[in-house]
Amino acid sequence: MPETPTTDGPTVLHVGGASPYDVVVGRSLLDRLPELIGGGVQQVALLYAGDLEQQAQRVAESLIDSYDVLALGLPDGESAKSAAVANDCWEALGERNFTRSDVVVTLGGGATTDLGGFVAASWLRGVRVVHIPTTLLAMVDAAVGGKTGINTGAGKNLVGAFHEPAGVLCDLEFLDTLPADELVAGLGEVVKCGFIADPEILRLVEAGPDAARDPRSPVLRELVERSIRVKIDVVVADLKETGGLDGHPGREALNYGHTMAHAIERATGYAIRHGEAVAIGSIFVAELARAAGVIDDELADRHRTAFASVGLPVAWSGEAGFDDLLATMAVDKKSRGSQLRFVVLDELAKPRILAGPDEAHLRAAYAAITRSA
Ligand SMILES: NC(=O)c1ccc[n+]([C@@H]2O[C@H](COP(=O)([O-])OP(=O)(O)OC[C@H]3O[C@@H](n4cnc5c(N)ncnc54)[C@H](O)[C@@H]3O)[C@@H](O)[C@H]2O)c1
Numbered sequence: 001m002p003e004t005p006t007t008d009g010p011t012v013l014h015v016g017g018a019s020p021y022d023v024v025v026g027r028s029l030l031d032r033l034p035e036l037i038g039g040g041v042q043q044v045a046l047l048y049a050g051d052l053e054q055q056a057q058r059v060a061e062s063l064i065d066s067y068d069v070l071a072l073g074l075p076d077g078e079s080a081k082s083a084a085v086a087n088d089c090w091e092a093l094g095e096r097n098f099t100r101s102d103v104v105v106t107l108g109g110g111a112t113t114d115l116g117g118f119v120a121a122s123w124l125r126g127v128r129v130v131h132i133p134t135t136l137l138a139m140v141d142a143a144v145g146g147k148t149g150i151n152t153g154a155g156k157n158l159v160g161a162f163h164e165p166a167g168v169l170c171d172l173e174f175l176d177t178l179p180a181d182e183l184v185a186g187l188g189e190v191v192k193c194g195f196i197a198d199p200e201i202l203r204l205v206e207a208g209p210d211a212a213r214d215p216r217s218p219v220l221r222e223l224v225e226r227s228i229r230v231k232i233d234v235v236v237a238d239l240k241e242t243g244g245l246d247g248h249p250g251r252e253a254l255n256y257g258h259t260m261a262h263a264i265e266r267a268t269g270y271a272i273r274h275g276e277a278v279a280i281g282s283i284f285v286a287e288l289a290r291a292a293g294v295i296d297d298e299l300a301d302r303h304r305t306a307f308a309s310v311g312l313p314v315a316w317s318g319e320a321g322f323d324d325l326l327a328t329m330a331v332d333k334k335s336r337g338s339q340l341r342f343v344v345l346d347e348l349a350k351p352r353i354l355a356g357p358d359e360a361h362l363r364a365a366y367a368a369i370t371r372s373a
């Protein structure tokens with residue numbers, strides 16, 4: 001399907017590759033869901049964030065005339081991303097004799113799309129899944145690109161699979177009920193996209209932080225579409241994170257700020273929001289790059305101002321201590337053997353890997369993110 005420009009109507013962003021699909025962005029999009037579910041489907045398993053009972057009811061009602069709908073409410077937020085919850089879903093699918101011609105639909109934030117995507121990836125070794133993200137973060141990031149996963153005691157997203165959706169419906173109307181703090185957390189991934197690939201995102205955020213936080217503003221819609229385009233470009237070039245060309249880290253670029261972010265999330269028992277941790281983690285890698293002489297002061301300082309402009313945290317109170325965080329960072333998927341690897345910027349929108357940084361530089365960067373907390 002050709003890409004259509006931003007208007008009041010829906011924008012269709014096409015994801016190419018071996019299993020192509022569309023990401024539809026707009027308002028009041030539910031009538032497009034059957035088109036993404038596809039033909040020949042008898043059952044739809046609707047896996048939804050338990051908090052979103054009303055929204056789930058609306059989606060179920062839109063499907064009930066055409067499919068047998070199995071609606072499964074999941075625990076709220078990050079607690080859905082566990083082996084126990086995945087097992088509950090597998091048992092429910094088994095009871096219904098859910099076959100390979102049936103489809104999973106997820107409705108919720110990134111925790112729901114990660115868990116639901118993983119259930120779809122693993123059930124019968126893979127059934128179709130359509131994501132309906134309801135948070136800003138899930139729209140711009142989690143629902144697109146096929147990364148799915150759950151957490152283990154050792155850390156975040158350590159079990160999972162690459163399983164691309166059959167379609168993604170980003171209905172901006174869901175953002176009308178999203179608490180302001182959750183919307184701001186989603187901007188953490190948006191600003192990340194600005195640093196790694198699309199500086200126009202930074203310009204828009206810095207010029208209009210209030211518009212960026214307004215779910216009905218054209219600025220937010222442009223930020224959503226630009227961030228999804230960044231993600232699509234990266235995953236089409238390197239779906240399974242095997243590496244990029246000419247020094248570009250490939251899909252690992254999307255992990256900017258995430259090595260420290262995931263360690264902080266685990267240290268807080270997932271009390272901090274992912275997007276907030278990404279803001280702090282991105283400042284950590286900017287400070288690491290500054291300490292290693294990779295980026296200049298202006299670019300390092302811009303990280304603080306850009307994330308702070310929309311109300312994201314730029315420091316951490318540091319209750320876990322550097323050594324604890326370092327131990328968690330060792331199990332990051334970018335690590336190779338005992339060597340830590342971080343995504344840093346050579347310059348704005350030019351990411352690369354910094355492998356095996358000096359411990360003194362890591363400690364300096366940690367001091368910089370805890371200093372002002
Ligand atoms: N797979 C990927 O590529 C990818 C990318 C980025 C993040 N993630 C994952 O996504 C998760 C974070 O996602 P998140 O920030 O969306 O958090 P979340 O899924 O935990 O949702 C945050 C909260 O918002 C509530 N909520 C959701 N939609 C709502 C709405 N429309 N109105 C009112 N409340 C609503 C949820 O019930 C929850 O309490 C993390 O686990 C992160 O690791 C995955």
Ligand SMILES: O=C(O)C(=O)C[C@@H](O)[C@H](O)[C@H](O)COP(=O)(O)O
Pocket residue numbers: 141145147156157158189251252254255258333
């Ligand atoms: O899609 C990707 O690739 C990303 O890295 C996007 C991240 O924003 C996201 O948080 C992802 O879940 C992190 O993946 P992980 O492999 O570090 O667990």
Ligand SMILES: [Zn+2]
Pocket residue numbers: 141189258274278
């Ligand atoms: Zn992320």
